[in-house]
Amino acid sequence: MSEKRIAVIGGGIVGIAVARALIRRGLGEVTVFEKETRLAAHQTGHNSGVVHAGLYYKPGSLKARLCAAGRVAIKEYCLEKSLPYREVGKLVVALDEGDLPALADIESRSVASRVPDLARIDDQAKLREIEPHVAGIAAVHSPHTAVVDYPAITEAMAQDVRAAGGTILLGQEVTAMVVEGTKVRLHTPAAEHVFDQVVACAGLQSDIVARLVGADPSPKILPFRGEYWALDPERGHLVNGMIYPVPDPALPFLGVHFTRGVYDDIQVGPNAVPALAREGYSWGRISPRDTLESLRWPGALPMARQYWKMGIDAIGESLLKPIYFSRARRFIPELQMSDLMAKSTAGVRAQAWSRDGSLVDDFAVDQVGPVTLLRNAPSPAATSSLAIADYVIEKYLPSGR
Ligand SMILES: Cc1cc2nc3c(=O)[nH]c(=O)nc-3n(C[C@H](O)[C@H](O)[C@H](O)COP(=O)(O)OP(=O)(O)OC[C@H]3O[C@@H](n4cnc5c(N)ncnc54)[C@H](O)[C@@H]3O)c2cc1C
Known part of the structure; x- marks a missing residue:
C-alpha cells in the first residue's frame, strides 16, 4: 500500500508542530504550504513570547488542558x-x-487547573520582593510562566520536519481545495496537488480556508491588533519578569502588560484595537475587503454592542500615547512617558466570533471529509502548539483513517 499524502496549510507554530507530529508518528508523506516566503510570518512572529502556565482558562477546557501539556512539551x-x-x-x-x-x-481557576507553584500574595512588601517597582494591593504569582523565542522554535521544528523527509513549500498560497471522494485536490497559483488528508492551521485566514471546502462560514475571524511599546533599556530595572493586570472577565483580552522578553527587551502591551485588515499591523494597513466583510458579519453588531466601550478605549490608547502611558503607569508609578520609547511591534490576533456575535472562547476544530480545520487557535496556542498537534492528530487523524 502506498504511503498516505498529507498536506498542512500554514507555516506558523501550530502548522509546523502538526507537520512534525505527523511525521514522527509515521502517518504519511507530509507537505506544508505557507503563503509567505518565511515561516512564523504572522501571529507566531508577532506575539508576547510568553509560555503561559494556564492561569486564566476554564478548568477542563481545551485551552486549560493543552496549555498545561504544551507548556511542559515546549520547555522540554x-x-x-x-x-x-x-x-x-x-x-x-x-x-x-x-x-x-x-x-x-x-486563583481558583489556576488551582483547579493545577498551575504549578501558584502563590497568592496579599502583602505589599512581598509583592515588592518579586517586583520592587510595582503598585497594587494583592497578586497571584506564577513562577513558572516563561518567555521564549517562538519563531526560533518554529524554525527548529521545521528543521525536524525537513530532516525526517517532509517538504515545506514557502511562498505557496493555497487558493482552492476540492474534496473528491476520499481525496483532496489542492491548488496554488503554481500547481495542483492531490492529498489523502489536509490539516489547515491558517491563523488569520482560517475562516477563508474553511470556506474553500464549503465549511460553515461561522466562526469568522475578526482581527484585533495588539500594539507594543518598547521600554527604554536604561529603565529595564523597573520590571523583573512579567507584570499583568487582572483581566476584566467581561473582555476577551488580557490587558496591557509588561513583559521581560527572552533577550531582555521589555515590551509594554499589547492593547487590542479592531484591525482594518487581517494582516493590518498598523492603522495605515487597510483592506477594504476585510473591513467590509467584518462590518457585514451578522455577529458584528451584537459584538459592537457588547464591546463598544473596550473598542473606544483601545482606539484612544492606540492613537494617544498619554492614554496608553497613564494606563501602564498605574502598575509602575515611577514610569515616565519618555520611558515608552516607540511603538516597537504589533501583532494581529486571529480571534473567532460566531454568527450571533459571541466570542469563541476555546480552541475549535472542524472537519469536512478528509480536511481538518483549526477554526480558533488564539493565545495560548503558541504555548500549546505541541499539545494541539497531538490532540488534532489523535482525535481527527487516527492512523487507521
Ligand atoms: C499580539 C499577540 C500576542 C500573543 N501572545 C501570545 C503569548 O505570549 N503566548 C502564546 O502562547 N500565544 C500568544 N499569542 C497567540 C499566538 O501567537 C497564536 O495563537 C499562535 O501563533 C497561532 O499559531 P498558528 O500557527 O495557528 O497561526 P499563525 O502563526 O498566524 O500562522 C498561520 C500561517 O498560515 C499561513 N496561511 C494562511 N492562509 C494560508 C493559505 N491559504 N495558504 C498557505 N498559507 C496560509 C499564514 O501566512 C501564516 O503564516 C499572541 C498573539 C498575538 C497576536
Missing part, C-alpha cells in the same frame, strides 16, 4: 534544542479592591 523541546527558555515568572496584580473578585476567580 527548548532544552533538547538548546533554545532559550527563561522562567521569569508572572505577577497578576490587583490595583484596588475592585480587582479582588476577579483575582480570586483566577
Whole structure:
C-alpha cells in the first residue's frame, strides 16, 4: 500500500508542530504550504513570547488542558534544542479592591487547573520582593510562566520536519481545495496537488480556508491588533519578569502588560484595537475587503454592542500615547512617558466570533471529509502548539483513517 499524502496549510507554530507530529508518528508523506516566503510570518512572529502556565482558562477546557501539556512539551523541546527558555515568572496584580473578585476567580481557576507553584500574595512588601517597582494591593504569582523565542522554535521544528523527509513549500498560497471522494485536490497559483488528508492551521485566514471546502462560514475571524511599546533599556530595572493586570472577565483580552522578553527587551502591551485588515499591523494597513466583510458579519453588531466601550478605549490608547502611558503607569508609578520609547511591534490576533456575535472562547476544530480545520487557535496556542498537534492528530487523524 502506498504511503498516505498529507498536506498542512500554514507555516506558523501550530502548522509546523502538526507537520512534525505527523511525521514522527509515521502517518504519511507530509507537505506544508505557507503563503509567505518565511515561516512564523504572522501571529507566531508577532506575539508576547510568553509560555503561559494556564492561569486564566476554564478548568477542563481545551485551552486549560493543552496549555498545561504544551507548556511542559515546549520547555522540554527548548532544552533538547538548546533554545532559550527563561522562567521569569508572572505577577497578576490587583490595583484596588475592585480587582479582588476577579483575582480570586483566577486563583481558583489556576488551582483547579493545577498551575504549578501558584502563590497568592496579599502583602505589599512581598509583592515588592518579586517586583520592587510595582503598585497594587494583592497578586497571584506564577513562577513558572516563561518567555521564549517562538519563531526560533518554529524554525527548529521545521528543521525536524525537513530532516525526517517532509517538504515545506514557502511562498505557496493555497487558493482552492476540492474534496473528491476520499481525496483532496489542492491548488496554488503554481500547481495542483492531490492529498489523502489536509490539516489547515491558517491563523488569520482560517475562516477563508474553511470556506474553500464549503465549511460553515461561522466562526469568522475578526482581527484585533495588539500594539507594543518598547521600554527604554536604561529603565529595564523597573520590571523583573512579567507584570499583568487582572483581566476584566467581561473582555476577551488580557490587558496591557509588561513583559521581560527572552533577550531582555521589555515590551509594554499589547492593547487590542479592531484591525482594518487581517494582516493590518498598523492603522495605515487597510483592506477594504476585510473591513467590509467584518462590518457585514451578522455577529458584528451584537459584538459592537457588547464591546463598544473596550473598542473606544483601545482606539484612544492606540492613537494617544498619554492614554496608553497613564494606563501602564498605574502598575509602575515611577514610569515616565519618555520611558515608552516607540511603538516597537504589533501583532494581529486571529480571534473567532460566531454568527450571533459571541466570542469563541476555546480552541475549535472542524472537519469536512478528509480536511481538518483549526477554526480558533488564539493565545495560548503558541504555548500549546505541541499539545494541539497531538490532540488534532489523535482525535481527527487516527492512523487507521
Ligand atoms: C499580539 C499577540 C500576542 C500573543 N501572545 C501570545 C503569548 O505570549 N503566548 C502564546 O502562547 N500565544 C500568544 N499569542 C497567540 C499566538 O501567537 C497564536 O495563537 C499562535 O501563533 C497561532 O499559531 P498558528 O500557527 O495557528 O497561526 P499563525 O502563526 O498566524 O500562522 C498561520 C500561517 O498560515 C499561513 N496561511 C494562511 N492562509 C494560508 C493559505 N491559504 N495558504 C498557505 N498559507 C496560509 C499564514 O501566512 C501564516 O503564516 C499572541 C498573539 C498575538 C497576536
